[in-house]
Amino acid sequence: MAASRTGPNMTQIAKAVGVSSATVSNALSGKGRVSPELVEKIRAKAAELGYVPSSAGRALRTGRSNVLGLVLPDISNPLFPQIAQAMESAASDAGYGVLIADSRGDVTTQTQAIARLIERGVDGLVVIPRRGTRIGSVSCPVAMVDTPSTPGNTVSADHWEGGAQLARHLLDLGHRKFLFVGHDRASNVQNDRIGGMKSALGNDVSHETIWIEPMLRRQGDDASLGLLGHVTSGVTAIAAVSDLHALRVLTELQTAGIKVPEQVSVTGFDDLVFAPVVTPSLTTVHMDMTRIAQIAIAALTKEIEGPRTTTVTNTGEIDTPEIDHKNGATVQQTVKADTSKVSMKLMVRASSGPAASPDTQARMEKLYNGD
Amino acid sequence: MAASRTGPNMTQIAKAVGVSSATVSNALSGKGRVSPELVEKIRAKAAELGYVPSSAGRALRTGRSNVLGLVLPDISNPLFPQIAQAMESAASDAGYGVLIADSRGDVTTQTQAIARLIERGVDGLVVIPRRGTRIGSVSCPVAMVDTPSTPGNTVSADHWEGGAQLARHLLDLGHRKFLFVGHDRASNVQNDRIGGMKSALGNDVSHETIWIEPMLRRQGDDASLGLLGHVTSGVTAIAAVSDLHALRVLTELQTAGIKVPEQVSVTGFDDLVFAPVVTPSLTTVHMDMTRIAQIAIAALTKEIEGPRTTTVTNTGEIDTPEIDHKNGATVQQTVKADTSKVSMKLMVRASSGPAASPDTQARMEKLYNGD
DNA sequence: GAACACTGATTAAACGATTAATCACGTCAT
DNA sequence: ATGACGTGATTAATCGTTTAATCAGTGTTC
Numbered sequence: 153m154a155a156s157r158t159g160p161n162m163t164q165i166a167k168a169v170g171v172s173s174a175t176v177s178n179a180l181s182g183k184g185r186v187s188p189e190l191v192e193k194i195r196a197k198a199a200e201l202g203y204v205p206s207s208a209g210r211a212l213r214t215g216r217s218n219v220l221g222l223v224l225p226d227i228s229n230p231l232f233p234q235i236a237q238a239m240e241s242a243a244s245d246a247g248y249g250v251l252i253a254d255s256r257g258d259v260t261t262q263t264q265a266i267a268r269l270i271e272r273g274v275d276g277l278v279v280i281p282r283r284g285t286r287i288g289s290v291s292c293p294v295a296m297v298d299t300p301s302t303p304g305n306t307v308s309a310d311h312w313e314g315g316a317q318l319a320r321h322l323l324d325l326g327h328r329k330f331l332f333v334g335h336d337r338a339s340n341v342q343n344d345r346i347g348g349m350k351s352a353l354g355n356d357v358s359h360e361t362i363w364i365e366p367m368l369r370r371q372g373d374d375a376s377l378g379l380l381g382h383v384t385s386g387v388t389a390i391a392a393v394s395d396l397h398a399l400r401v402l403t404e405l406q407t408a409g410i411k412v413p414e415q416v417s418v419t420g421f422d423d424l425v426f427a428p429v430v431t432p433s434l435t436t437v438h439m440d441m442t443r444i445a446q447i448a449i450a451a452l453t454k455e456i457e458g459p460r461t462t463t464v465t466n467t468g469e470i471d472t473p474e475i476d477h478k479n480g481a482t483v484q485q486t487v488k489a490d491t492s493k494v495s496m497k498l499m500v501r502a503s504s505g506p507a508a509s510p511d512t513q514a515r516m517e518k519l520y521n522g523d
Numbered sequence: 524m525a526a527s528r529t530g531p532n533m534t535q536i537a538k539a540v541g542v543s544s545a546t547v548s549n550a551l552s553g554k555g556r557v558s559p560e561l562v563e564k565i566r567a568k569a570a571e572l573g574y575v576p577s578s579a580g581r582a583l584r585t586g587r588s589n590v591l592g593l594v595l596p597d598i599s600n601p602l603f604p605q606i607a608q609a610m611e612s613a614a615s616d617a618g619y620g621v622l623i624a625d626s627r628g629d630v631t632t633q634t635q636a637i638a639r640l641i642e643r644g645v646d647g648l649v650v651i652p653r654r655g656t657r658i659g660s661v662s663c664p665v666a667m668v669d670t671p672s673t674p675g676n677t678v679s680a681d682h683w684e685g686g687a688q689l690a691r692h693l694l695d696l697g698h699r700k701f702l703f704v705g706h707d708r709a710s711n712v713q714n715d716r717i718g719g720m721k722s723a724l725g726n727d728v729s730h731e732t733i734w735i736e737p738m739l740r741r742q743g744d745d746a747s748l749g750l751l752g753h754v755t756s757g758v759t760a761i762a763a764v765s766d767l768h769a770l771r772v773l774t775e776l777q778t779a780g781i782k783v784p785e786q787v788s789v790t791g792f793d794d795l796v797f798a799p800v801v802t803p804s805l806t807t808v809h810m811d812m813t814r815i816a817q818i819a820i821a822a823l824t825k826e827i828e829g830p831r832t833t834t835v836t837n838t839g840e841i842d843t844p845e846i847d848h849k850n851g852a853t854v855q856q857t858v859k860a861d862t863s864k865v866s867m868k869l870m871v872r873a874s875s876g877p878a879a880s881p882d883t884q885a886r887m888e889k890l891y892n893g894d
Numbered sequence: 895g896a897a898c899a900c901t902g903a904t905t906a907a908a909c910g911a912t913t914a915a916t917c918a919c920g921t922c923a924t
Numbered sequence: 925a926t927g928a929c930g931t932g933a934t935t936a937a938t939c940g941t942t943t944a945a946t947c948a949g950t951g952t953t954c
Binding site: 174 | 908910
């Protein structure tokens with residue numbers, strides 16, 4: 153039950169062409185000194201035989217697998233498809249494969265998942281941490297994607313500024329009484345988003361925040377959020393920290409007979425796949441995952457291909473100046489080494505509209521309640 | 524810039540304990556003949572030094588990478604998280620890692636993605652094909668996950684039977700006029716689901732099918748589905764082929780002031796993450812992805828670890844009888860070698876209810892239209 | 895014309911784990 | 925006592941690629 157390799161290897165090509173295997177290696181990689189004609193001949197023979205380099209052999213020799221690990225907090229997160237797609241694409245462009253690991257929302261599992269990836273020999277990790285978990289020291293470069301306010305973050309969307317944009321949009325529409333809907337107090341992302349929204353509000357604006365997760369835990373998964381009460385007391389804008397929760401809000405309001413956006417505006421975050429297809433389509437804030445992924449991958453590959461070989465062995469300089477000439481291929485943008493944030497994009501759709509005046513509101517309410 | 528391995532290797536352990544590296548290998552793998560005391564000593568030393576086996580070295584020698592490739596039609600598919608999670612989990616239990624590849628909905632890209640995975644040395648592939656694409660011959664075992672009616676399918680949910688279950692549920696509630704909402708005529712999955720639903724209907728039941736994708740192409744992405752017309756003409760049950768489309772239907776109806784499920788029942792498929800959290804919560808049909816993944820992975824690992832080493836070299840027997848004693852670890856259920864289907868589970872929630880009688884319906888309609 | 899540089903190729907040694915073949919040694923039966 | 929056998933370990937080859945070191949030529953230069 154030995155190695156079940158199918159195709160030919162370098163030695164076979166070498167024999168077929170009549171040269172040494174080193175020459176084949178040099179010809180195919182373009183590294184050593186090989187005459188142009190020979191390069192062409194070797195290329196042709198390799199193609200003819202359907203040669204596929206053995207990643208195992210290469211990995212063993214070079215010490216690099218050209219595979220990155222993607223550690224996800226909870227794959228069932230609806231934002232995950234976007235993340236995975238963007239990361240896979242960026243990694244693929246940079247010549248890397250992506251090995252996934254799901255931490256199922258659990259910190260212990262996350263640690264195990266990371267360990268498994270390391271054992272598989274990944275060259276680096278992209279970690280989207282569970283609720284701002286710190287990652288213990290690992291033996292390979294790590295890029296964290298969380299929020300700018302998380303220590304150790306490498307790159308992320310500027311959730312705060314995205315929140316501010318959204319709030320300004322709602323302010324412009326005349327809204328002065330806000331309800332923020334969060335899921336989980338411990339989430340850095342959610343706190344940033346709500347913080348950003350609050351920061352844009354003036355003194356004449358009132359706001360309140362409710363958290364879904366504790367409500368569900370107390371009252372069961374199908375608990376009502378009691379939005380009707382808030383609407384009756386004058387709230388005209390409900391901003392959820394995710395489209396998923398915005399959807400919950402939207403349908404709860406619609407079932408209660410409240411018109412969106414005529415009576416209440418509803419907004420979300422993330423621009424999930426369903427945001428444009430619901431009625432009314434959801435005003436939300438879009439993350440440029442493609443760019444985030446590019447930056448994360450670029451930061452990682454730079455560190456992998458750069459000088460600092462292992463963990464923290466060398467104490468001295470941290471600067472890595474002379475390595476930007478070789479990767480003129482994929483990501484052109486400058487990549488801030490330390491931590492960078494990518495701005496979000498407001499997507500104005502149909503679920504946000506002018507604030508109803510208190511009069512209008514009272515009238516409509518009467519219409520619906522008193523039949 | 525040589526290999527940047529961090530930890531110790533077998534030779535170092537061997538030296539530290541005072542034995543040969545072969546003994547270390549045997550001790551850690553439990554394969555050769557090593558005295559129990561020595562095994563313990565080697566184990567201890569390995570743990571002490573923090574030994575992590577080199578997957579590259581092992582892969583090179585054994586010819587197996589212990590990595591599987593997961594080829595997805597379109598990562599942005601909202602069902603993908605479930606798939607990826609289930610596959611990762613099943614693969615991980617079987618000792619395999621999962622390398623992802625996105626084909627971005629394109630057949631050419633899919634071929635390239637598969638090629639990249641092969642180059643990375645995957646031991647097998649799980650392919651969720653784009654619209655029943657046939658996979659060209661590849662040099663490693665492949666498990667296809669599509670529909671039972673697709674040739675070459677390995678395992679899938681029994682979409683047909685799931686559709687039948689759902690239709691029976693709606694029939695039991697008294698519905699006699701159905702509207703099916705599909706997205707794309709070319710999808711095997713969607714055809715199976717609709718076919719299954721139709722198969723359960725009797726002669727006294729009328730039904731019609733609309734397809735979203737052509738409508739969007741003609742009228743733009745925010746096109747209305749014109750559901751109001753169907754409802755006016757007596758449809759009481761609208762069954763979409765996916766929760767995503769069911770959500771579209773639901774919110775369009777709600778916006779039009781039609782009560783769900785009082786006037787119209789709405790159902791979906793897939794039990795996507797938002798299905799339980801919208802109001803009314805969505806009646807849908809759940810896929811047992813965990814089981815599907817287990818079967819797919821088991822089929823794959825069986826073929827990988829089994830006798831048939833490469834592609835189609837041997838013409839004779841396809842039976843592989845004597846290899847079921849060694850995998851008594853993870854998946855206990857018997858795995859049908861050829862093609863197997865996993866039954867779906869009806870999730871009855873709030874969006875489906877008793878059919879309104881024609882009278883009731885007319886009355887409610889009057890109430891809403893004539894105010 | 896001899897030292898020298900340059901070019902285009904080869905040699906051989908890794909990388910780390912696995913494993914068939916072998917060996918030393920003690921036990922046991924004949 | 926001698927050959928057979930079993931046990932616990934070692935030896936050495938192998939997987940396929942990369943690369944530093946080396947080498948044989950061919951011009952070049954003073």
